[in-house]
Amino acid sequence: xxxxxxxxxxxxxxxxxxxxxxxxxxxxxxxxxxxxxxxxxxxxxxxxxxxxxxxxxxxxxxxxxxxxxxxxxxxxxxxxxxxxxxxxxxxxxxxxxxxxxxxxxxxxxxxxxxxxxxxxxxxxxxxxxxxxxxxxxxxxxxxxxxxxxxxxxxxxxxxxxxxxxxxxxxxxxxxxxxxxxxxxxxxxxxxxxxxxxxxxxxxxxxxxxxxxxxxxxxxxxxxxxxxxxxxxxxxxxxxxxxxxxxxxxxxxxxxxxxxx
Amino acid sequence: xxxxxxxxxxxxxxxxxxxxxxxxxxxxxxxxxxxxxxxxxxxxxxxxxxxxxxxxxxxxxxxxxxxxxxxxxxxxxxxxxxxxxxxxxxxxxxxxxxxxxxxxxxxxxxxxxxxxxxxxxxxxxxxxxxxxxxxxxxxxxxxxxxxxxxxxxxxxxxxxxxxxxxxxxxxxxxxxxxxxxxxxxxxxxxxxxxxxxxxxxxxxxxxxxxxxxxxxxxxxxxxxxxxxxxxxxxxxxxxxxxxxxxxxxxxxxxxxxxxxxxxxxxxxxxxxxxxxxxxxxxxxxxxxxxxxxxxxxxxxxxxxxxxxxxxxx
Numbered sequence: 184x185x186x187x188x189x190x191x192x193x194x195x196x197x198x199x200x201x202x203x204x205x206x207x208x209x210x211x212x213x214x215x216x217x218x219x220x221x222x223x224x225x226x227x228x229x230x231x232x233x234x235x236x237x238x239x240x241x242x243x244x245x246x247x248x249x250x251x252x253x254x255x256x257x258x259x260x261x262x263x264x265x266x267x268x269x270x271x272x273x274x275x276x277x278x279x280x281x282x283x284x285x286x287x288x289x290x291x292x293x294x295x296x297x298x299x300x301x302x303x304x305x306x307x308x309x310x311x312x313x314x315x316x317x318x319x320x321x322x323x324x325x326x327x328x329x330x331x332x333x334x335x336x337x338x339x340x341x342x343x344x345x346x347x348x349x350x351x352x353x354x355x356x357x358x359x360x361x362x363x364x365x366x367x368x369x370x371x372x373x374x375x376x377x378x379x380x381x382x383x384x385x386x387x388x389x390x391x392x393x394x395x396x397x398x399x400x401x402x403x404x405x406x407x408x409x410x411x412x413x414x415x416x417x418x419x420x421x422x423x424x425x426x427x428x429x430x431x432x433x434x435x436x437x438x439x440x441x442x443x
Numbered sequence: 444x445x446x447x448x449x450x451x452x453x454x455x456x457x458x459x460x461x462x463x464x465x466x467x468x469x470x471x472x473x474x475x476x477x478x479x480x481x482x483x484x485x486x487x488x489x490x491x492x493x494x495x496x497x498x499x500x501x502x503x504x505x506x507x508x509x510x511x512x513x514x515x516x517x518x519x520x521x522x523x524x525x526x527x528x529x530x531x532x533x534x535x536x537x538x539x540x541x542x543x544x545x546x547x548x549x550x551x552x553x554x555x556x557x558x559x560x561x562x563x564x565x566x567x568x569x570x571x572x573x574x575x576x577x578x579x580x581x582x583x584x585x586x587x588x589x590x591x592x593x594x595x596x597x598x599x600x601x602x603x604x605x606x607x608x609x610x611x612x613x614x615x616x617x618x619x620x621x622x623x624x625x626x627x628x629x630x631x632x633x634x635x636x637x638x639x640x641x642x643x644x645x646x647x648x649x650x651x652x653x654x655x656x657x658x659x660x661x662x663x664x665x666x667x668x669x670x671x672x673x674x675x676x677x678x679x680x681x682x683x684x685x686x687x688x689x690x691x692x693x694x695x696x697x698x699x700x701x702x703x704x705x706x707x708x709x710x711x712x713x714x715x716x717x718x719x720x721x722x723x724x725x726x727x728x729x730x731x732x733x734x735x736x737x738x739x740x741x742x743x744x745x746x747x748x749x750x751x752x753x754x755x756x
Contacts, residue, residue, distance in 0.1 A: 187517055191550035198547025209535070277531040281592070284495045285548035286520040443457060443498045 187286060195287045196295050203299025206269055214265070214303060215310070218257050222311045225253050226318045229375065241377050241408040247322065250315045251402040252374030255336060257311045259394065262304030262337040263365060266296050266344030267357045274348065279441065289435040293345065293428070300341030301334065308333055322405050328413060329404030335420040336397040340365075342427035349434045349441075368394045373402075378410045393423060445508060447473045447600050447631040448494065453503035455489050455655075463489040465655040466503070471633055471648070473508070473599075476626045478642035478663075479635040481652040487635035488528055490652070491604045495525045507600060521549065524593035528604040528635075530585045532592065534578035538569060541577060542592050549596035556595060563591040567621060583614040590618070600631045607641060619645055643667070674732035675712070677702045680725040689718045703732065 207214040226246070234245035241248055273279040282292055315321070323329065343360075351357045372394030378386045389395050390411070400416035403409035409416075435441070448471040455464040464486050471477045481487045492498030493505055496516060505512045507519040532541045539560055546556025564570045567587040572580060580588060586606060593601060603622070607615040615638075622645060626632050636642055642649055642663070649666055651659040659666065682699035692715055693705045702724075704715055719726060 187550070194550045194552065195548055198544055201547075202544050205540070273533070276533065277527075277529065278533045280497060280525075280527065280531050281545055282548060283497060284520065284523065284525045285545070286517040286550075287548050288517075438499065442496070443492065 187288065191286075192288065192291050195285075196291050196298075199282070199287075199292065199295025200298045200302070203265070203269060203296060204302050206299075207265055207303045214261070215307065218261055218307050219310055219314065222253055222257055222314060225249070226314065230318055241406070243406055243408070244319065246319045247406065248377075248402075249375055250319055251405045252372075252398045254308050254311045254315065255333065255398050255401045256369050256374050258304040258308040258333055258337050259340045259369060259397070260361070260365070261307040262300040263340040263344040263347075263361060265303040266300035266341045267347045267351070267361075268344075269299065270296055270345055270348035271351050271354070271357050274351075274440065275354075283441060289432055293431050293435060296345055297338055297341040300344060301337040304337040304341070305333065308337075322407075324407035325404050327404075329401060331417070332397060332400040332404055332420070335417075335424055336401070339393075339397075339420060339423045339427060342424070342431055345431050346427065346434065349431070349439050352440070368392050371395075373398045373410060393419060396420070445473045446506070447471045447475065447508060448633065449504075449506040449509075450490070451504045453490070453493065453505060454501045455486075455493060455498060456501045463655050464493075464500075467652065467655070467657050469650055469657065469660065471631065473631055474626075474629060475631055475633075475648055476622075476646045477631075477633045478646035478649040479633060479652060480637070480639065480642050480649060481635070482637060485652045486655040487652055488604055489655075491525070491527075491602050491633075491635060494602060495523060496520065521596070522599045524596065524598035524601045526586075526589045526593045526601070526603040526606050528608065530589065532577055532585075532588065535576055537573070538564065538575055538577055538580065538588060539573040541588065542595050545592045546595040551596060559595045559597070560591070563594050564588075567591050568617070583610040586610055587614070587618060590621075594625070598630070600633070601625070603632065603634045605636055606634065607636070607638065615641075672708070673706050675704050675706065675715075675729055676732055677704060677719075677729050678727045680727045683724070687719065687722045687724055689715065689722075692718070 230246035230249055234249070237245040239245070270279070273282075312321075343365075347357060347360050371389065372392050373389065378389045378395070381389060396411055396416035396419045399409040399411045400413045400420070403413045403416075448469065450467060450469040453464050453467045453469075454462070456462045467486070467490065469490075479487050479490060489498055493500045494507065494512065496512060508522050510518045510522075512519045536544075539557075542560035542564060543553070543556045546559055547553070551559065561570065561573070564573050567590060569580075569584060569587055569591060572584065577585065577588060586608070590603070590606060593603075606622075607618055610618065619641070622632060622634075626645075632645075634642065634646060646663055648662050649659070650657050676697065678701055683696060683702070684699070686694045686696040686702060688694070689704065691710065695703045697703050706712060706715070716726065
């Protein structure tokens, strides 16, 4: 099989990414505004009103403690939501065939959608970070770790959204995983509390939750405190990224739900 | 001459057990304007689907310009432009963006993709709408947008799956003119249609497909020669109250000013005029009745001796 030039692949990749970014910018009222409102409410209610009565956690005020978790929650939710809704919509209205009949390799298609999701996740993350400045000071313990964790977490959940979209046959199918899997994992992943507060059994159960590692590694990057070894968290993120990427490629190659 | 398409023993059975293609073989020469004709469900779209890789074949070999679609799919796809039967772009995207984005999928730099998009949108009469969302286009315009999108990378082979379905006559004819132009400029075109007039007007060669099998594969001229009868519509100078009786030529009054006369292939049109003149009927103008191919198509599928298992339609 003769291969395509790097220049060709880069052009195709940039086209997919720009198309994806254009999509979520076009519908900004649906994609950017709701998370901003949700995060504001979290900051006001949990951080400001209730948080003042909770006191310190991990050596920081409760507001400072939950800021990294809330930012990560916004990044994860939006990365996932972008890819699952965009890819499924294109599959549903068959505009994905524009790509499938073209010579764009599967890994370029996958990367384009994932980076489109990462772009939205990071945009929301940046907005959430700026908003947090109204409620607490900005700490930055380790910028490199912070950026790496947020990037990799966003990639993992963009890939998760992609796989969800491949298997989905109707619009209901793209809401089941976020509602019944993603939301409980996020809320139980240490966004609002340190697992040091939990009994031994539930502390052990929490360590089975992948989001727990992402939230804690991100919190380490910002505050320098974590319930888990940050390098162990990186290793987990790396394993998730590679496994989900390979599985997504496998599904694309098989043409699951795309080719007859 | 190089084959633009070479299909050998192509079978396709879908997951639900439906056998859409039963071993078709087909060659389309480079530069040809080729029609794939058949009723709904005959296997036309499945054949296009296999060529464009949206449908996975069960067995057989398919080559585009000598390259196998399985082993060299990148190259075959670069040579292909596909106009699907169903409108399949994002209706919320702008017309211009849809075409430019497709150019990007084929590796065109943005500047070139924009130039090409403008060129084809202008040629297809869509430039005035280029900044509008695609959902605001009429049905005929949407189909023309599909053609512009398929041409943006200037493919050597254009596959059109019922490109003028649901399009009004004026738009259909201007689309035909456009397709003739790009074919004359060197693009090989394969057209599936069940508008038989479309195939007759545009195509030099034709294959008829029924029940997943090719029942006829020949040039349009030789196919039309197989017609045993031809129907002519004659516009008469003075209105008639009933059809004149012509010896050896069945004749009907379509309306007071129009006669329909049927000629067998061995009969001479001059004899019709002579007879009419004798009866004092003057002919103002004359034209073919346009459903000649339709008659032939139906007769091919219904010939009991030739393909008895395919006479179901």
